[in-house]
Amino acid sequence: MKHLLVTGASSGIGRAFVHKAVAAGQRVSITGRDASRLAAVWQQVPVTQRGICQAVELQDAAALRDFCLQLQLCRDTQSNKAMPVTDLVLCAGLNSSRSSAHRPEYRAIEQMMAVNFLANVRFIEALLPAMQAIASADCSPSVLALLSTCCLYSNANLAAYSASKAALDAYLNVLRRELEGSGVRVLSMYPGGTDTEFRPNARPDYLAAEDVADAMLAMLQAPVNAQWHQLVLRPAVERNYG
Numbered sequence: 373m374k375h376l377l378v379t380g381a382s383s384g385i386g387r388a389f390v391h392k393a394v395a396a397g398q399r400v401s402i403t404g405r406d407a408s409r410l411a412a413v414w415q416q417v418p419v420t421q422r423g424i425c426q427a428v429e430l431q432d433a434a435a436l437r438d439f440c441l442q443l444q445l446c447r448d449t450q451s452n453k454a455m456p457v458t459d460l461v462l463c464a465g466l467n468s469s470r471s472s473a474h475r476p477e478y479r480a481i482e483q484m485m486a487v488n489f490l491a492n493v494r495f496i497e498a499l500l501p502a503m504q505a506i507a508s509a510d511c512s513p514s515v516l517a518l519l520s521t522c523c524l525y526s527n528a529n530l531a532a533y534s535a536s537k538a539a540l541d542a543y544l545n546v547l548r549r550e551l552e553g554s555g556v557r558v559l560s561m562y563p564g565g566t567d568t569e570f571r572p573n574a575r576p577d578y579l580a581a582e583d584v585a586d587a588m589l590a591m592l593q594a595p596v597n598a599q600w601h602q603l604v605l606r607p608a609v610e611r612n613y614g
């Protein structure tokens with residue numbers, strides 16, 4: 373059984389992904405910011421498929437580090453065997469500013485760089501060594517990150533959010549290059565508009581969180597020799613291509 377760490381699991385795409393991964397028989401550990409919403413997701417994870425669940429504010433580097441230490445110590449309650457994280461599924465993210473690029477809101481920029489970029493770097497630093505250690509011909513651990521089509525197409529009033537996502541995009545492209553031959557895959561998913569709590573208003577014409585979660589699971593389940601390094605998924609109403 374694989375052991376997936378899912379960040380941003382308390383809402384939207386991360387929550388939908390947890391449900392899909394559990395249905396596919398995987399073990400999950402989950403984190404999010406809101407403890408009660410996270411607990412509601414955890415209740416739906418069968419005990420036999422549980423790693424650990426903990427609310428973590430991802431701007432708090434010490435709390436993030438402690439959570440990663442707990443993950444490294446995680447053991448199966450029945451067999452007492454170690455349960456290293458096999459896949460890192462990075463869903464947490466936010467957009468807290470819609471100001472124009474020439475009117476920067478520095479607090480929001482720092483928050484988005486901390487959550488959308490730096491926290492993911494810290495998860496990778498903490499958990500990648502164990503993932504590399506278990507990589508084999510049969511087991512292909514993955515780092516899978518939710519980026520955005522804003523990495524590929526420029527939208528007005530999204531400068532800070534786009535920059536934070538583009539920073540992670542560039543970082544993962546280099547990581548992918550550095551991990552060549554290691555057996556660890558680096559998978560970048562670029563969703564377009566998705567109808568989740570991320571948006572101030574409902575958008576039923578956008579992707580459903582479940583659509584994105586299905587595609588993420590397919591990326592993780594692809595054969596070792598068929599690596600879905602980058603996948604763009606847009607709702608039919610979006611024309612930001614070509």
Ligand SMILES: NC(=O)c1ccc[n+]([C@@H]2O[C@H](COP(=O)([O-])OP(=O)(O)OC[C@H]3O[C@@H](n4cnc5c(N)ncnc54)[C@H](OP(=O)(O)O)[C@@H]3O)[C@@H](O)[C@H]2O)c1
Pocket residue numbers: 379380381382383384385386403404405406407409428429430431463464465466467487518519520521562563564565566567568569570571
């Ligand atoms: N929805 C879209 O249109 C869209 C499009 C492209 C890419 N994306 C990306 O897809 C990912 C998931 O988005 P979503 O639509 O599922 O959004 P969502 O429903 O708002 O979920 C975001 C998740 O991130 C967590 N989070 C936010 N700030 C955090 C912090 N400071 N510390 C810890 N956790 C934090 C939230 O935790 P709490 O709920 O507990 O606060 C929540 O679990 C994000 O990275 C987003 O940038 C979304």
